[in-house]
Amino acid sequence: MTARLLAQAGVRESVRAYWFWLNAGIFVAGGLLLMLFGQVDVSLLGYRSYGRALAGLMQLALFVVPLMALLSSGAAIAGARETGALDYLLAQPVTREEVFAGKWLGVTAAVAASLVVGYGATGAVAAVKGVPALPIAMLLLFTVVLAAAFVSIGLWVSALASTRGRATSVVFTLWLAFLALGSLGLMAAFVRWGLPVGVLQVWSLVNPVEAFRLAMIALLEADPGLLGPAGAALLGDLGRVGLIAAASGSLVAWTALAYWAGRRAFASAT
Amino acid sequence: MIAAAGLGKSYGDQRVLGDLDFHIEAGERVALLGLNGAGKTTLFRCLLALTDFEGELRVAGDTVTPGRKEVRRKIGYVPQQAPLYDMTLTEFVAFFSALRGVAMDGPASTLAALGMPLEETGAKALNELSGGMVQKALLGLALGSGSSVLLLDEPTANLDPGARRDLFRRVREIAAETTLLFASHRLDEIELLADRVLVLHGGGLAFDGTLEELWRATDAAPRLWLSAPAHEVERVVAELRECPVVSDLRANGAGVEVDVRGDASLDVLLEVRQRGLPVTEFRTRPPSLEHVLDRLEGHGDASPVDGGGG
Numbered sequence: 001m002t003a004r005l006l007a008q009a010g011v012r013e014s015v016r017a018y019w020f021w022l023n024a025g026i027f028v029a030g031g032l033l034l035m036l037f038g039q040v041d042v043s044l045l046g047y048r049s050y051g052r053a054l055a056g057l058m059q060l061a062l063f064v065v066p067l068m069a070l071l072s073s074g075a076a077i078a079g080a081r082e083t084g085a086l087d088y089l090l091a092q093p094v095t096r097e098e099v100f101a102g103k104w105l106g107v108t109a110a111v112a113a114s115l116v117v118g119y120g121a122t123g124a125v126a127a128v129k130g131v132p133a134l135p136i137a138m139l140l141l142f143t144v145v146l147a148a149a150f151v152s153i154g155l156w157v158s159a160l161a162s163t164r165g166r167a168t169s170v171v172f173t174l175w176l177a178f179l180a181l182g183s184l185g186l187m188a189a190f191v192r193w194g195l196p197v198g199v200l201q202v203w204s205l206v207n208p209v210e211a212f213r214l215a216m217i218a219l220l221e222a223d224p225g226l227l228g229p230a231g232a233a234l235l236g237d238l239g240r241v242g243l244i245a246a247a248s249g250s251l252v253a254w255t256a257l258a259y260w261a262g263r264r265a266f267a268s269a270t
Numbered sequence: 271m272i273a274a275a276g277l278g279k280s281y282g283d284q285r286v287l288g289d290l291d292f293h294i295e296a297g298e299r300v301a302l303l304g305l306n307g308a309g310k311t312t313l314f315r316c317l318l319a320l321t322d323f324e325g326e327l328r329v330a331g332d333t334v335t336p337g338r339k340e341v342r343r344k345i346g347y348v349p350q351q352a353p354l355y356d357m358t359l360t361e362f363v364a365f366f367s368a369l370r371g372v373a374m375d376g377p378a379s380t381l382a383a384l385g386m387p388l389e390e391t392g393a394k395a396l397n398e399l400s401g402g403m404v405q406k407a408l409l410g411l412a413l414g415s416g417s418s419v420l421l422l423d424e425p426t427a428n429l430d431p432g433a434r435r436d437l438f439r440r441v442r443e444i445a446a447e448t449t450l451l452f453a454s455h456r457l458d459e460i461e462l463l464a465d466r467v468l469v470l471h472g473g474g475l476a477f478d479g480t481l482e483e484l485w486r487a488t489d490a491a492p493r494l495w496l497s498a499p500a501h502e503v504e505r506v507v508a509e510l511r512e513c514p515v516v517s518d519l520r521a522n523g524a525g526v527e528v529d530v531r532g533d534a535s536l537d538v539l540l541e542v543r544q545r546g547l548p549v550t551e552f553r554t555r556p557p558s559l560e561h562v563l564d565r566l567e568g569h570g571d572a573s574p575v576d577g578g579g580g
Binding site: 006009083084085088089091092094095096 | 320351
């Protein structure tokens with residue numbers, strides 16, 4: 001009940017924030033552009049261009065969603081601490097665990113809502129063209145899970161950071177690190193240090209950005225060449241369903257573990 | 271209503287509160303006096319169960335357990351820094367009423383009694399309201415949600431004099447049945463509100479008693495401010511130095527501040543009249559907090575001075 005009230009307040013606050021509409025706007029614009037550029041192919045090749053549009057949206061999500069989720073959650077606790085809002089809130093009949101849960105629910109719901117708006121435009125165009133809605137629904141679902149993982153990470157940082165500025169700089173660095181250590185970074189490491197494939201496979205699943213990418217490519221049955229060497233090896237070892245399950249499990253694990261660590265850090269701060 | 275026994279709190283090696291024992295009856299208005307860093311906010315955090323502590327604390331019949339939220343239903347809290355929320359006043363009141371598990375009518379009618387009916391001010395964003403209005407809103411929320419204990423943590427620290435007077439007038443009017451504990455380092459505020467004073471100093475309870483008892487215990491009489499034309503200030507100072515009831519003087523271009531021995535303020539004014547000094551206006555000022563604390567330290571050798579209060 002308390003966490004729900006806090007979450008509702010968080011969503012209301014987020015909907016007024018610039019990042020909510022920026023995120024939604026990026027996905028509306030990106031989705032529509034990708035769908036329109038695919039028009040010629042649609043007539044010739046059926047749903048193939050739709051798949052390209054989805055792959056394009058997935059690439060967009062890889063860059064944008066973690067950043068939005070990290071920036072909004074990174075500010076959620078540290079920012080409230082700076083403005084005195086957190087102290088006042090904690091003086092009410094609420095526990096720290098409820099406040100943390102409320103913040104997580106609020107930011108995650110807000111990011112999810114902005115994605116629904118953003119992907120909704122693509123979905124509407126797809127419906128007009130008569131292509132199936134399931135792939136975009138799956139993309140939306142996985143993107144929300146990706147966002148949830150990064151909201152947990154951002155709140156963890158926010159619980160530990162003394163100021164909003166420090167939280168923002170840490171989450172921005174984390175975002176760059178997760179992106180840099182994605183497929184390109186892995187490939188570079190593979191070539192430079194001759195890392196064993198097993199290490200690359202594990203890292204591909206541990207990095208939430210990579211896990212999302214692998215899950216989506218496998219799910220959308222896109223070109224296996226897009227998986228990269230580690231992903232292709234994983235596909236060979238685990239199969240399509242196994243890869244999707246492992247990558248999804250990684251995202252869920254990130255969400256749960258970072259949430260647990262953040263809640264613990266926040267609850268023990270006296 | 272509020273009882274502390276052996277209350278202590280340390281942050282690492284730093285002892286912030288040490289072995290406090292005090293009891294506040296229901297309906298009492300108690301000032302918590304101390305310089306910045308004396309431990310006032312820490313004591314409030316203990317009362318609100320926001321931090322762990324040593325010893326025992328009871329508020330409104332409940333034992334305070336760190337981290338447990340139940341006791342906070344009985345406590346209304348107004349902090350020093352008005353919190354910033356991206357909400358309208360109505361949303362703010364609705365949100366915190368729901369959080370406290372009360373209908374919005376109570377806080378809304380209290381706010382109306384405080385001169386802030388939601389019909390008129392409810393649509394304004396919180397950050398559009400003045401600091402005094404936000405503090406009044408917090409007060410209305412605290413009082414209107416059925417709190418039996420009101421904690422005010424230097425609520426006027428960031429307010430202008432007009433807003434400060436207004437807030438304290440509202441507290442005096444409304445908090446008659448509510449137990450009030452308010453932190454301050456301003457002696458003039460304490461005179462307006464307090465039945466009793468607790469002085470925190472060096473982490474300990476340096477005094478517990480009425481304001482009069484505090485003055486007696488510290489030999490701290492009110493100061494007199496005498497305004498005089500700039501070119502006459504030197505003469506006023508010279509003449510008043512000869513008065514036996516004057517213990518010290520400080521002057522600037524606008525007048526003279528006089529420390530008076532004992533209860534002899536009227537004697538000083540009589541001297542002014544008899545000597546024909548060109549004083550244009552006079553005001554009394556409470557003793558300085560630094561003076562009071564210096565005297566308490568001197569009196570008590572760091573052990574608490576008991577003025578006789580609960």
